[in-house]
Amino acid sequence: xxxxxxxxxxxxxxxxxxxxxxxxxxxxxxxxxxxxxxxxxxxxxxxxxxxxxxxxxxxxxxxxxxxxxxxxxxxxxxxxxxxxxxxxxxxxxxxxxxxxxxxxxxxxxxxxxxxxxxxxxxxxxxxxxxxxxxxxxxxxxxxxxxxxxxxxxxxxxxxxxxxxxxxxxxxxxxxxxxxxxxxxxxxxxxxxxxxxxxxxxxxxxxxxxxxxxxxxxxxxxxxxxxxxxxxxxxxxxxxxxxxxxxxxxxxxxxxxxxxxxxxxxxxxxxxxxxxxxxxxxxxxxxxxxxxxxxxxxxxxxxxxxxxxxxxxxxxxxxxxxxxxxxxxxxxxxxxxxxxxxxxxxxxxxxxxxxxxxxxxxxxxxxxxxxxxxxxxxxxxxxxxxxxxxxxxxxxxxxxxxxxxxxxxxxxxxxxxxxxxxxxxxxxxxxxxxxxxxxxxxxxxxxxxxxxxxxxxxxxxxxxxxxxxxxxxxxxxxxxxxxxxxxxxxxxxxxxxxxxxxxxxxx
Amino acid sequence: xxxxxxxxxxxxxxxxxxxxxxxxxxxxxxxxxxxxxxxxxxxxxxxxxxxxxxxxxxxxxxxxxxxxxxxxxxxxxxxxxxxxxxxxxxxxxxxxxxxxxxxxxxxxxxxxxxxxxxxxxxxxxxxxxxxxxxxxxxxxxxxxxxxxxxxxxxxxxxxxxxxxxxxxxxxxxxxxxxxxxxxxxxxxxxxxxxxxxxxxxxxxxxxxxxxxxxxxxxxxxxxxxxxxxxxxxxxxxxxxxxxxxxxxxxxxxxxxxxxxxxxxxxxxxxxxxxxxxxxxxxxxxxxxxxxxxxxxxxxxxxxxxxxxxxxxx
Numbered sequence: 001x002x003x004x005x006x007x008x009x010x011x012x013x014x015x016x017x018x019x020x021x022x023x024x025x026x027x028x029x030x031x032x033x034x035x036x037x038x039x040x041x042x043x044x045x046x047x048x049x050x051x052x053x054x055x056x057x058x059x060x061x062x063x064x065x066x067x068x069x070x071x072x073x074x075x076x077x078x079x080x081x082x083x084x085x086x087x088x089x090x091x092x093x094x095x096x097x098x099x100x101x102x103x104x105x106x107x108x109x110x111x112x113x114x115x116x117x118x119x120x121x122x123x124x125x126x127x128x129x130x131x132x133x134x135x136x137x138x139x140x141x142x143x144x145x146x147x148x149x150x151x152x153x154x155x156x157x158x159x160x161x162x163x164x165x166x167x168x169x170x171x172x173x174x175x176x177x178x179x180x181x182x183x184x185x186x187x188x189x190x191x192x193x194x195x196x197x198x199x200x201x202x203x204x205x206x207x208x209x210x211x212x213x214x215x216x217x218x219x220x221x222x223x224x225x226x227x228x229x230x231x232x233x234x235x236x237x238x239x240x241x242x243x244x245x246x247x248x249x250x251x252x253x254x255x256x257x258x259x260x261x262x263x264x265x266x267x268x269x270x271x272x273x274x275x276x277x278x279x280x281x282x283x284x285x286x287x288x289x290x291x292x293x294x295x296x297x298x299x300x301x302x303x304x305x306x307x308x309x310x311x312x313x314x315x316x317x318x319x320x321x322x323x324x325x326x327x328x329x330x331x332x333x334x335x336x337x338x339x340x341x342x343x344x345x346x347x348x349x350x351x352x353x354x355x356x357x358x359x360x361x362x363x364x365x366x367x368x369x370x371x372x373x374x375x376x377x378x379x380x381x382x383x384x385x386x387x388x389x390x391x392x393x394x395x396x397x398x399x400x401x402x403x404x405x406x407x408x409x410x411x412x413x414x415x416x417x418x419x420x421x422x423x424x425x426x427x428x429x430x431x432x433x434x435x436x437x438x439x440x441x442x443x444x445x446x447x448x449x450x451x452x453x454x455x456x457x458x459x460x461x462x463x464x465x466x467x468x469x470x471x472x473x474x475x476x477x478x479x480x481x482x483x484x485x486x487x488x489x490x491x492x493x494x495x496x497x498x499x500x501x502x503x504x505x506x
Numbered sequence: 507x508x509x510x511x512x513x514x515x516x517x518x519x520x521x522x523x524x525x526x527x528x529x530x531x532x533x534x535x536x537x538x539x540x541x542x543x544x545x546x547x548x549x550x551x552x553x554x555x556x557x558x559x560x561x562x563x564x565x566x567x568x569x570x571x572x573x574x575x576x577x578x579x580x581x582x583x584x585x586x587x588x589x590x591x592x593x594x595x596x597x598x599x600x601x602x603x604x605x606x607x608x609x610x611x612x613x614x615x616x617x618x619x620x621x622x623x624x625x626x627x628x629x630x631x632x633x634x635x636x637x638x639x640x641x642x643x644x645x646x647x648x649x650x651x652x653x654x655x656x657x658x659x660x661x662x663x664x665x666x667x668x669x670x671x672x673x674x675x676x677x678x679x680x681x682x683x684x685x686x687x688x689x690x691x692x693x694x695x696x697x698x699x700x701x702x703x704x705x706x707x708x709x710x711x712x713x714x715x716x717x718x719x720x721x722x723x724x725x726x727x728x729x730x731x732x733x734x735x736x737x738x739x740x741x742x743x744x745x746x747x748x749x750x751x752x753x754x755x756x757x758x759x760x761x762x763x764x765x766x767x768x769x770x771x772x773x774x775x776x777x778x779x780x781x782x783x784x785x786x787x788x789x790x791x792x793x794x795x796x797x798x799x800x801x802x803x804x805x806x807x808x809x810x811x812x813x814x815x816x817x818x819x
Binding site for chain 2: 054073074075086090091092093094095099103104105106108111112113114116138
C-alpha cells in the first residue's frame with residue numbers, strides 16, 4: 001500500500017453559530033486524486049482552507065508524511081508541500097503572469113534585485129506544461145481570459161513544487177476542452193508522484209479523474225470509498241440522506257391560482273443563460289435549483305432588469321415588460337431579494353426603520369416631496385411585528401443585527417413594494433433555524449395572498465420543502481421541471497450535476 | 507520587434523511622446539526654449555516636486571495616498587531653520603529635520619494601516635495639523651539668516667548644475683531602479699493590486715504600507731530642507747498646493763488611485779510635462795492665469811486616454 005502523504009484526524013472547526021467541521025478525518029495516499037464531495041455547506045471548503053493553513057482547526061491533528069504539523073499561515077502549508085488553488089482568483093490583475101506565479105518569491109540577483117530573465121524562463125517552463133509556450137510571461141493577467149487566469153493560478157500552486165495540490169472547483173470557469181487539458185495535466189503530475197485533493201460539484205468529473213472519494217455532510221465524514229467500486233447513486237445517497245424536518249409548513253388552504261403572473265419566453269443573455277422559458281402562477285412558489293454558477297442568479301437579475309436580457313420576452317400579468325433597470329421592474333410589480341444582503345440588499349449603517357422603506361419611499365412622500373415621518377415609523381412598527389424582527393428599537397443599525405434579523409428586514413423592504421412577483425435569491429443563507437422557519441412562514445403567507453414567488457436556492461431541503469414546482473438549471477440552461485411532490489434530492493442533484501437529462505414542460 | 511511593441515504599449519511612452527512633441531514645437535516656437543539656462547530653470551523648477559514624487563509613486567502603487575506632503579515640506583523646513591538658528595550644527599539639524607519628516611509619515615501610515623482610517627481623511631487632517639503647527643511654532647514669521655554652509659545644500663553648483671537638480675536626479679534614478687527591480691519594493695505592487703493575494707503570498711502588508719508613508723514623509727522632508735536652503739529662509743507658506751501638483755504628476759505618469767500601477771519614470775515625465783507646460787506658456791507670453799487650467803486639462807486627458815484604452819481591450 002502506498003504511503004500516506006497527508007492525514008487529517010478528527011478536525012473540528014467552529015464558527016459563531018455553526019460547527020463547520022465536526023471530527024473529520026481524511027487520508028491521502030501518494031500519487032492519488034482524492035475527491036471531496038458534499039452539498040453546499042457540508043464543510044468541503046472549510047476542510048480545504050484548514051489543510052491549506054488559512055484556518056486553524058479548533059481540535060484535531062494534521063500529519064504530513066507521518067509528522068504532525070501546525071500551520072499558522074498558507075505560507076507554512078506551502079513549506080510543508082501543500083498548495084491550494086483558490087476558487088476565487090487570488091491573482092494581482094495589474095501584474096504579469098511571471099510576477100503572479102512567483103509572487104514574493106521572484107528569483108533574485110545581487111542586492112535582492114529581481115532576475116527577470118530567470119523568472120521569465122522559469123515561467124515559460126511552467127507554461128509549457130499546459131502547452132502555452134506562446135504566452136508572453138510579461139503579459140498582465142488582466143489581459144487573460146478567466147480560464148487562462150485559472151491556469152496561471154494552478155501554475156502558481158505547482159511552482160511551489162508541492163507534494164499535495166488542493167483544487168477547489170477548478171473547472172467552474174473552464175470550457176470542456178480546457179477541462180480535458182486540465183485532467184491530462186493532473187494525470188501527468190500524478191505520474192510524477194503528486195497527490196491531489198479535488199473538490200467538485202460535478203459528479204461526472206469525479207469518476208473521470210479521482211481514485212478515491214470522501215463524502216462530507218453537515219460537517220461530518222459520511223464515508224470514503226474507491227471510486228472504482230461505487231456509482232453516482234451511491235454518492236448522491238450519501239451526500240443527501242438526511243431527514244427533513246417540517247419547518248417548511250404546508251401549503252395553505254388557498255390553492256394555486258389559475259392566473260399566470262410571470263411568463264418568461266426564450267430569455268437569453270449571451271454567455272450566461274440561454275433560451276429559458278417558464279412561468280409562475282398566482283400564489284405559486286417555484287424553486288429554482290442548480291449548482292453555483294448555473295446562471296440562476298443571473299436569470300433572476302435579468303428578470304429584475306439589473307442586467308437586462310439580450311433576447312426573449314417577459315410577461316407580467318397581462319403585460320409584456322422589458323425591464324432595463326431595477327426601477328422599471330419595481331414599477332411593473334417585481335421585487336427582488338438579493339443573495340447578498342450585506343453588500344447589495346441593505347444599507348448597513350442605516351437604521352432598521354430607514355431600511356424598511358428604502359425602496360418605496362414614494363409611498364411616504366407628500367405632494368411637495370416631503371417625507372411623512374410618522375407614517376414611516378408606523379409602517380416600520382407594523383413590519384417589526386409582522387416579521388418578528390427582534391430588536392430593542394427601530395433606530396438600531398442594520399450592521400448590528402443577526403443574519404436572520406437582517407434577512408427579515410430585507411423581506412420587509414420588498415414586501416413593502418407590494419410586488420406581484422417576488423424573486424428571492426438564497427432567502428435563508430446564513431440564517432439560523434428559528435429565523436428560517438419565520439421566513440418560510442412569511443413566504444407561505446405571501447403566496448396565500450396571491451404573490452408569485454420565484455425562489456433561487458442552493459439549499460436542497462429548502463427547495464424540496466417549499467416549492468410547488470422545482471426548476472433545475474445547469475450550465476445556463478433550464479434542464480428540468482419537476483412537480484413539488486415528485487422532486488427528491490436525488491433527482492434534483494442528478495439534474496443539476498448533469499448526470500441525467502430532464503424534461504421541461506412549461 | 508516585440509520589445510518595440512512592448513515599449514509602445516507602456517504608459518510612459520505616451521507621455522514621452524507628448525513631452526518630445528512639446529520639445530520640438532517649443533524649439534521652433536521660441537528661440538529661448540532650447541537653451542541651457544532655460545532647460546536648467548525648468549529642471550530646477552520641477553526638482554523639489556520630483557523628489558516627493560519618487561516616494562509618492564511608491565506609496566500610490568501600494569494603494570496609499572498622502573495629501574499632507576506640502577505641509578510636511580513647510581514644517582520640516584521651519585523646524586530645521588529654527589534648530590539652525592538655535593546654533594545646532596548643520597548636519598545635526600538636517601538629520602533631525604529628516605527624522606521629523608519620516609516620523610510624520612510614520613504617524614500617517616500607522617493611522618491608515620493599523621487604525622484603519624481612510625488615507626484621504628488621515629492625510630487631509632495631517633495637511634491641516636502640520637500647516638497649523640508650522641504657523642504656531644514660527645508665529646507666522648519667515649525664518650531667514652541661515653548659515654552659509656546650510657544654504658550650500660540648495661545653492662551650490664556642480665559643473666553649472668544646481669544641487670536641487672542633482673539631488674532630484676539621483677533620487678529619481680535610484681528610486682526607479684529599486685521600484686522596478688528590487689524584490690523588496692515590488693511587494694508594494696502586489697499590495698496595491700490585490701491586498702488579499704499579497705497577504706496570502708506572505709507579504710507583510712501593514713508594515714509595507716507604513717513604510718510607504720514613512721518614505722513619503724522622509725522625501726517631503728528632503729524637499730523641505732532643500733527648498734529652505736535654496737531660498738535661504740524657511741517660509742511658512744512653503745509647499746502649499748504642492749501635494750496636488752505632485753499627485754497630478756504621478757497620475758499623469760500612469761499611477762492609479764486604486765494602486766498596483768505606476769512607475770517613477772512615468773512620474774518624472776509627468777512632472778516634466780507639467781513644468782514644460784508652465785515654461786511654454788510663459789515663453790509664449792500666454793496669460794499666467796491659464797497655467798493651472800492647462801494642467802487640469804492635461805490630467806483629464808491623460809486619465810481619459812488611459813481609461814478608454816483599457817475599456818477597449
